[in-house]
Amino acid sequence: MNLTRYKYIFKEQLYKLLLNKSSIIFITALLLLCSGIFVYAAADKSGKSYKEYQIKAAFIYNFMKFIDWPKEQAGKKVFTLGIVGKSPFGDAFDSIIKKKIKDKELVLKQFGGFEQLEKKGSIKECHLIFICASEKENIKQIIETVKDSSILTISDTAGFLESGGIINFLFENNKVRFEVNVTAAEKAKLEIRSKLLRLAKRVAQQVSKQRGIYVKATDRKGQIRRYLD
Numbered sequence: 001m002n003l004t005r006y007k008y009i010f011k012e013q014l015y016k017l018l019l020n021k022s023s024i025i026f027i028t029a030l031l032l033l034c035s036g037i038f039v040y041a042a043a044d045k046s047g048k049s050y051k052e053y054q055i056k057a058a059f060i061y062n063f064m065k066f067i068d069w070p071k072e073q074a075g076k077k078v079f080t081l082g083i084v085g086k087s088p089f090g091d092a093f094d095s096i097i098k099k100k101i102k103d104k105e106l107v108l109k110q111f112g113g114f115e116q117l118e119k120k121g122s123i124k125e126c127h128l129i130f131i132c133a134s135e136k137e138n139i140k141q142i143i144e145t146v147k148d149s150s151i152l153t154i155s156d157t158a159g160f161l162e163s164g165g166i167i168n169f170l171f172e173n174n175k176v177r178f179e180v181n182v183t184a185a186e187k188a189k190l191e192i193r194s195k196l197l198r199l200a201k202r203v204a205q206q207v208s209k210q211r212g213i214y215v216k217a218t219d220r221k222g223q224i225r226r227y228l229d
Helices: 003-018 023-037 050-065 121-125 133-146 182-187
Strands: 078-084 104-111 128-131 152-155 167-172 175-181 202-209 212-219 222-227
Touching: 050 128, 050 152, 050 167, 050 175, 078 121, 121 133, 128 133, 133 152, 175 182, 182 202
Parallel strands: 078 104, 078 128, 128 152, 152 167, 175 202
Antiparallel strands: 167 175, 202 212, 212 222
């Protein structure tokens, strides 16, 4: 068996572990992925990395396990994940949508671009939304639309945390990683458990100063400060 094939099989097994109900197994698989053992991504017909979005879908499923929502959201009968914009996931959520989150049925809803959100008030029924790259120019407006609704906002767009988003995916050296804005999570009344925060590449906190607002971020290399516009 050649090395490339071996890496592919190993990565497939990690993906299955990410969907496991056991939090211990998930953490183990996630540690392996974040430490650099995710090394293979197959492209689909559109040239997008299909395997990359399979992994991201699995991450999103597990984010739900390690984040606690306030009572008004937690009390809803179903757990709703919204996709805003042109989805890159394909059928990546097909196996996940059959599972339950916190003993609730998981429902996937597709929303069009920002212009259509006001027509579909159900966006505020979501527990979390993934904002696609097609909505890059509208990210701030979308976050503003849901800011009082205790919705977990996720994307994979540069500058997402600085725009007030909560979790942003990174794809570096064929590895899926993520960063977290804990201040935005607190404003949304979401509690992100420490187990998940420890796995983030970067944990950022927005700090207000007379000179403006900047993001105070801690990563493995130390502390970074970036002023916002």
